[in-house]
Amino acid sequence: MPLVDIDSAKSFLSSLENRSEREELFSIYERLPYQLINDSPTVKHYTRWENLDKLNLKIESLDGKRGGNYPSIPGYVRVVIHNNLVKETPLEFSSSVGNSLIKPEDHKLVSLTLSLSRKLEIKQGGKYLIYHYTDVEGNFSPINIEIKVPEGESADVIYYSENKGKSMNSAVISASVSKNSSLNLTLVNKGNLSYNFVYSKARVEGSINTYIISSGFSEGHVEYHSYLEEGAQAFFSSRALGVENNNIDVITNVYHDGPKSVSNGFMKSVSAGSSFVVTRGDARINEQAIDSSTSIIGKAIMLGESTAVVAPMLEVRTGRVITAKHSASVSKVPEDLIFYLQNRGFDKKSAEGLIIRGFMEEEGDTEIVKKLIDEIITSLGY
């Protein structure tokens, strides 16, 4: 059984424009394997693709009912996609297929997503909230987003994906940040024993801050690749929270292509219950990227019978580097910290909760992110 039911896919595809291009993309999806190279010497694939292949999801546009309003943020332009129906959009959906930065061969699920989705384009500065919601069992919902920040402008884009049960949201997101412009890109993925795939690429000449959060998925896979040109500045923070039987894989890669580029990143995870959480990323400084620097810090906290994998990779292809460093640590909540807080009247659980919240929360988190992180930690019993 495959990930998507072929008949359902073909029928949905035929309802969109550019049918032949889409069919070509779909056949690429059918032909590609999930992965060519193993992830590690001991674990072949951190993401268990074989579990996705059992899903046999349909792609349907159904008018869902939702108690309460869709989330909104004052000052942000909002786009809402609910069960593949565009409920709200002040922006244009382009008729063309494909994504300017991301090729269908980049990943099997990229070609699938591109074949079945319409493209949302953000072509100027401003604040945007894209809410991607799926609540129908057995539904697959794709989306293709292209962000281009013109010179001299700044944009704040929040992609908020939420789905529950046996359903899957799949997003292909690209961002081009021109010289003298900046982008805040937040990718929030909230699951509830559901499935999720995000493939994003950014080409940066100006500056970019990327926040990635992933939690609650039976299988969740987020890949973020950023390419830094001369003088580009990139900051990223990825946070993964695994509960119950979650299997969450977050990959954040940064490639320095131009000289004097700077990148800085944090990879954090909390794995609770019997979850398997992987935070990995490759920082690469290419030959021409002289006088660049990169620093990545990875930290994982384990609670209970879970598994944590942290793999920060570093490739330096030129001796003319300012600084290149990374560090990673995996531990449970330190006993001494708990003891100190107990000495201030907190019982063990409250002490752990305080430390986990302190660990997961960050300055500059938007309200949505703050609320989400708080909800997740509370749901863990803290």
Next chain:
Amino acid sequence: MKYFTLTWKGLNAFFNRVKDGRKMTEEKVSVDINEILDAAIEAKYNRVDQIEFHRRVVESGLSRSTIEAISKAKKEPEWMLRLRLKSLELFEKLPTPNWLPDVLSSLNVSNLELYIKPDVERTDNWEQIPKEIREYYEKLGIPQSEQKVLGGLVAVLESEPIYANVKQELQKKGVIMMPPEEAMVKYPDIFKQYFMKIFPASDHKFAALHGALWSGGVFVYVPKGVKITTPVEGFFVIGTEMEGQFEHTLVIADEDSYIHFIEGCSAPQFKNFSFHDGMVELFANDNAHIKFTTIQNWSKNVINFNNKRAWANKNSVIEWVEGSLGSKYSFVYPSTILRGEGASSTSLVVTLASAEGDWKDSGSKMIHAAPHTRSRVINKNIGFNGGVNVYRGLVKVNKGAVGSKAFVKCDSLMLDEKTKAYTFPHNQVFEEDADVAHEAHTFRMSEDQLFYLMSRGISEKEATSMLVLGFMDEIMRELPFEYAAMLNKVIKLELDKLGAVA
């Protein structure tokens, strides 16, 4: 200095005894390694299927009948022949490892000339040793007689009583040290228990190749409670018999024993083979301690694979010290399975990639499979003139390995623009009550530090070598004096090449 004079009288007699037990024909088998490597690289990209791969391997000269001939000439027991044949099968079946760089297929690797007796190729004449090597030896101040050994001209050196005494002392304490071919026959039970069990042929393609073609090396057994305080220098005590292309070293330290085994030496060695696929297996029983040091400084025409793994039982200690200075390509990953409670292991590796096209691939695997185990990995890479250093490490803490602690530090020192450094660590923790930390740092020589030293009247060259040796200090401290002193000289000479036009 011990380094310069040795005793061989006793040794010669010892080895002659061994040789008599074997067929003395100069029968040799020729295998086209080029073809094998090419086929392996193509297999990596699925460009050849298994049948095609098998055909090419056989055509290169490596077939079942080759293996059978080798085993027969060595008069091996049935089980060893079966192990070799099974390994050949695995070599053909196993996928090519990801880490095998494509560049190997463009090399012109010499044919693998296997002598049936476990001898190393010897050049017949001094002039065959490349001029730079001879000049190098002169600079290092090594007398001609030693140069001949290092150059592979002869297997033995003029002797000095010290090493004969070392051998006698070891024999008195009940330490067994002999070529594996002999140990296989004399001590079959203990040999079978560990030989290629610690590092099975099924582990990866080149371990399987080793299993099929292994020859020579050393088998060491240290009895219960025996502590050998002076380091056992393999190169001098056993000689170049140990330094074959597919040599296999198996060291077993029984309960409460201690041994420090050193193989190789810091001075450059000319090898006229170009492909080395050796294996080291260590077993430390309860409360035992093995320290295994390898200093490799082979000529630049060599591709070096060395498969190294240890089993550490309860409260035992395994120390790996690795200096990969020479050869053009080197793939060494000392690893320890911490299978007994309280076991600990450290791995100190230094690699030097000092010429265009050098590729030094190293890393350590520490598997915590028991509670309260500890591991510490320190990997230092120095690169210049376009050399490439790669670190591939794995720390895995299994469920149940409570109270385990692991620490990895990987530093790369890049001395010029053209060099490259890659770090690919994996930290996989399946146990909540564990502590794993890892840091990696890639940097250039500190201009401030250089400036300070030069402002104290030290030349740039000397200041650079001071800082580089300081960078390697953690590892220098672990070596016996002679090795460290020679290593010191070697590094200085290597640094002379820094900035030289290629």
Next chain:
Amino acid sequence: MSTLKIEDLHVEVEGKEIIKGISLEIKSGEVHAIMGPNGSGKTTLSLAIMGHPKYKITKGRILLDGEDITNLETDQKVKKGLFLAFQNPIEISGVKLSTLLVAEYNRVYGSNESVTQVFSKITSLSKSVGISDSLLNRGVFEGFSGGEKKRVEILQLQILKPKFAILDEPDSGVDVDGLKTISDVIKKVKEENNTGYLIITHYRRILDYVNADKIHVLYKGRIIASGSMELAKLIDEKGYEGVIKQ
């Protein structure tokens, strides 16, 4: 009027016995001091009383107002009225100092007041001990100097108002002004709350400031001498060696 009684306490760390039978009785409002050379077991005693998992009480009891609290969880002991000011508290990056203090305040006073009110109370209390707003915004103890750490500990004493407080070297690494501030808080809390103290220190000065009632000398896990401030003066003059010999 409350009583804290330590009865013949024996404490083991990693299999080794460090405290070899200590008995003490402290009443509300009394200020006791423990002095002794490094390694005599002073910090071990304080951590064992508070229930640190690494320190095992192998014999003896701790009684608070007649109730045996020896084996209670640390936070339960705190809720019953015990407090420990750490000698060298560990950094808790990610948790803001203000967050911690507000949580402690709410636990003691209930959460009737608004967040802004609590926050301003915390800020003024902090200022009175010399802790600036910027320190409040940092992670707990993240990059704090020794003196700043001590002030934070004393501030929490003021907020939590315990029945009995153990202060582990509240004066080390603190300058003259800091010492005065800390001593003032100790006295204030004693007056307002009738708190009883067990102060671990090497130096006489703080004991003069707070008017210590009783001095105990701890040596190799046992109390070898107890007395009034005279004893402290003797230590000051002759050092521990002098007193131990006698």
